[in-house]
Amino acid sequence: MFKVLWDYGLIIPALVNGFFILSSAALAAEMPNLSEPRSEIEKISPNNSANLVTKSIQAEFNQIANAEIIKTPDSSLQKGSLLSQKTLTNQNEPIGQVTSVSELSDVQPTDWAFQALQSLVERYGCIAGYPNGDFRGNQALTRYEFAAGLNACLNRVNELIASSTESLVTKEDLATLQNLREQFASELTALRGRLDSLEQRQAKVEANQFSTTTKLVGDATFVVADTFGDRANNTPANDTEDSTNTIFAYRARLNFQTSFTGRDQLTTVLTLGNAIPNLTSSTGTAMTRFTFDTDGREGTYLSQLVYRFPVGSQATVWVGTRALQPAIFTPTLNASVGGLNGAASRFATFNPTIYRPGFDGAGAAFAYKFSDQLQVNLGYITFDGQANLPDEGNGFFNGNHLALAQLTISPTRQLDIGLTYVRKYFGNGAFNLTGGTGSAFARNPFGQNATTTDNFGLQFNWRASSRFHLGGWFGYTLANQLANGDSNATIINAALTLAFPDLFKEGNVGGIIVGVPPKVTSSDYRPTPTAPLRQDQDTSLHLETFYSYRVNNNIRIIPSLYLITKPEHNDANDPIWVGSLRTTFTF
Incomplete structure (x- = not known):
């Protein structure tokens, strides 16, 4: 029985x-x-x-x-x-x-x-x-x-x-199965425990996930900084004494990355902070500006709204209503020393006359990758503060705007070369031809008169080895006065960058930047018939070094120091040093 x-x-x-x-x-x-x-x-x-x-x-x-x-x-x-x-x-x-x-x-x-x-x-x-x-x-x-x-x-x-x-x-089969079950009892128990733990973790993730379509990433920057040296001033006034004090400020950004198809991305960035200062007013020159300053804005504000989607397997399109910048849709070829954890100065981030329009942009861009060796990027953006205004001198086409075309050539895996042309128009509002860098003459060569510029850029990045990258750029600008005269001006800027990945420790990066901030080399514009020509007589040098120390995958400590010789391209101004110590958190 x-x-x-x-x-x-x-x-x-x-x-x-x-x-x-x-x-x-x-x-x-x-x-x-x-x-x-x-x-x-x-x-x-x-x-x-x-x-x-x-x-x-x-x-x-x-x-x-x-x-x-x-x-x-x-x-x-x-x-x-x-x-x-x-x-x-x-x-x-x-x-x-x-x-x-x-x-x-x-x-x-x-x-x-x-x-x-x-x-x-x-x-x-x-x-x-x-x-x-x-x-x-x-x-x-x-x-x-x-x-x-x-x-x-x-x-x-x-x-x-x-x-x-x-x-x-048979009984022998049962005995064999029983023996196997006893031999693997511990493994089966462990596996059952891992599955139970995995189910609990999965349930926790599902219960607390922010969105099924949106990924939240962010960064926060704490910075302690000070400047050393007399304030740059082109007049004999007695207000050149260094009066800057040490600052401690922060900036935090929340980046909501939403995808509707798995290949597209809507980027919405909220920025908040206590206004990392624009050092122009305190030092007398925009050559001292930080790349991460908030330009005087405090509180919380929408700093970027851009949508990117593919067209086929080789083309990509960008459409943005807020802060669609050339650096977003075009390779800057300066990743070795630029970015959140790179150089501290605004000038050293990338070629300013090419990738800094001088305003927050709204518009569209297109990229097509012919092969791994050849890529073309096209874009048109207008000042987002004017694109929504229908009155004369504003709107999408009549306001301040920028049009860009770049051909990126990669003859080898180690070398990238960018040939870029940018057309800029400034009709009213802020005249900022060089993206908040360089001398005052370079940023605004014709006063408050409508201006167009033809900007030519040559950028390169050579990854000579896994521990040494050599890069740089040269920018050449032809500016033309459109209102109240037809004066012309020539503006140049250049830089050489050296990056040392894994310096002293894996994940760390060291960098050196040597360059000439935007400078008016020639001009026939005079504010008044008796005034001197609005051109820079001397040449400033920008010398910068930084070291990005990786604490872990999410935290870095970055000391930076840069020197501006002959600020405002004026030998009468004493050198200015800018030192900063910042900590960045990414999540």
Whole structure:
């Protein structure tokens, strides 16, 4: 008697579990409670090891479980299912039990599941066909068909137990399975614990996720800084004494990156802080400005709103209503020393006459990558403070604007070269031709008169080795006065950058920048007939060094020091030093 009960406990899980595997995919949508009968059946087993079957039986049931019936839509119930054609029309007509796979007229020896069906029919007698001899293996399974199949399997189980079948599962097989279960008990327990932990963590993430489409990233910058040296002043006034004090300020940015297709991105940046100062007013020259200053803005404000999306596999389009800058849609080729954790000065970040428009832009841009060696970037932006104004001198096309075209050439993996042309127009408002860098003459060569500029830029970056990068740029600008005269001016700027990745420690970066801030080399403009020409007589040098120390993946400490010789390109001004110590947090 004990042997009969033992066999009963072994055979029921084997056949029933297999049948449930066969039916689960097809009944997932219309039979949500099927899992309950399965759990009750599993409780019949007196021993966990009894739920295991021999390899041949399990393989056959797994083979049926992957049948293509899961691809059959629910509409099959109306056209070809047993429920619609047989059960409902003639409920007294039984489902036919088959004893040979050849009785199933629509099952061919070439079918991928033929052997599995043959075994289930002829070995176990556990398959019921339709009265007309069909099996309909590609058709969805109904509740009636499931019940009929389950009944056939249970009947077969009773027959096997009654005949005391000993060849199905031997005691040796049970002993082997029991031994394996005991040997791997610790591993199974550990795996169960890891799965439980993973489920808890997944539930926590799902419960606390910000958005299914938006990723939140951000950064915060704390800076302590001071300047040393007399204030630059081109007049003999006695206000040149250094009166700046040490500052401690911060800036934080929250970047919401939203994707609607998985390949596009809407970038919304909120900036908040206590106004990292623009040092121009305190030092007398914009040559001392920080790249991370907030230009006097305090509180919280929208600092960027840009949408980027691909067109095909090689093109990308940008559309922005706030702060669409050339540095966003064009390679600046100065990543070695620029960026959040790079040089501190505004001038050293990248070529200012090319990538700094002098205003926050609204517009569109386009990039097309012909190959890994050639890429073109095009863009048009206008002053976002004027783009929304319909009156004369404003609007999208008549306000201050910039048009850019750049060809980026990469002859080798180590060398990138950028050839850039930028057309700028300033008709009213702030005249800032050089993006807040260089001398006052370079930023505004013709006073408050409408101006156009043709800007040419050559940028390069050579990654000579993994620990040394050499880069730089040269900018050449032709400015033309449009109102109250037709004067012309020439402006140049240049820099050479040296970067040392992994300096002293992996992840750290050291950098040196030597350059000439934007300078008016020639001009025929005079504010008044007797005034001197508005051009720079001397040449300033910008000398800067920084070291970005990586504390961990999210925190860096960056000491920086830069020197401006002959500020405002005027030998009468004493050198000015600017030192800063900043800590950046990214998350």
